[in-house]
Amino acid sequence: MSAGVSIVGAGLSKFGRQPDKTGRDLALDAIAAALADAGLAWTDVQVAFGGSDGSGLADTLVADLGLTGIPFTNVKNGCATGGSALMSAVNAIRSGAAEIALAVGFDKHPRGAFDPRPEDWGLPAGYGEAGLMVTTQFFAIKIARYAREHGISRRTLAAVAEKAYRNGALNPNAWRRDPISAEEIAASDMVHDPLTRFMFCSPGEGGAAVVVASEAVAARLGRAVSLLGAASRTRRFGSFEVFSPSIQGSGRPSSVSADAAAAAFAAAGVTPDEVDVAQLQDTESGAEIMHLAECGFCKDGEQEAMIAAGETEIGGRLPVNTDGGCIANGEPIGASGLRQVHEIVTQLRGEAGARQVAGARIGFTHVYGAPGISACTVLGR
């Protein structure tokens, strides 16, 4: 990466149901936490980017932050909203346009949220009438095929969710803090074969914010984490995404996550085997398993043995989703990508408490969003 960029502050609101707070409140909580973490004030921020999927426009937050006149751009990129906002903030620093930039993502989804309309996805109304406008069908079809091709067992799907709840129990900010056994997860209601209810994340509530800065500013503030590489991508030809009436091309679908991860690693000059702790999009158990391979951490099918050996646990070779991921924190769409970055920053600083990965020096984040967006970062201490 050319001009050095550092993360100087990261903050979260509380995650999980908060009836007394609006989505904007959660964003303001996260920004206050990130600025306090950096030792900065809102008046120090020179440019900002942010968004939510369903909780309003980020640029309206200035009404409560202070009308400083800075450029504030709204971002709306599905589950990758936070990642896209961060990329924009990073590019603002790299270009020299600013020395201190803020990225924020937030959402407050009610229970059972996500009512996609066929017309918004370029599909005839018949897809809704026939019962195909159900987001989770996509994830199930993808992991069902993958599991058959590469020998991923239902026991392994349950083990991934079990780890998420166990890590969530160690994270004071998580929504789901009660461990659930793999047996109970496997025995919960089948939603879409092979995925059961407890293997999915739920629409949730939360805000996350990250402050990035030039190396000069980072040196002055201290406690900075270096952004070694970052990349965002949209899907290439042949990808398989939610609400696709077809998958074009022949052979294996392309993967936007693989493209974004490879670009982030190349920019960082780091290889996946050097990563000490990773955050991978875990919309459901299967997604974490497939993203391990798509992001370059293993070959297809190796996850079965990796997970059985505990390699993705805290204390294992490559701890994944140490904060409990989307499964334990819920999915406030706009916030999740920056929550992931917050966790890696916390781990690399050695401030993760009961869930700390000993000696973590290099971390990785991966967010994936519909319809085929991914943003990845490689962070270093």
Added chain:
Amino acid sequence: MGRSLTGSRCRHCGNVAFPAARGCQSCGRSDQETLELGTRGTVWGYTVQRFAPKSPPYVVPEGGFVPFAVGYVELPEGVKVEAVLECTDFAELDGAAPVTLVATQPVPRFATEAARAAGLAGAAS
């Protein structure tokens, strides 16, 4: 209504799309011709919708909701088309099962041999 799905083929690179596309996802050219797709294919991947989707937009069939399979059918042209899959047992759909188009509206619907033999298929067409 003819019993085939209408897609398109790119006159520049030959890529086949469903539904018919204005521009080619593979090469970006706009010169597309319509194409009637083959009516037999194999199941590429599927899941089972175990709960009734939210209504609206879902229209509950007469007699009430029953779990149904949804997935992608790989057609001879290479494109994989999302469809409701008719079968007598979900296990019939495993392992690139051959299926035949039985309806095109409101969404593509394919059936296994067993479902067609049992007279289940195409009831919704």
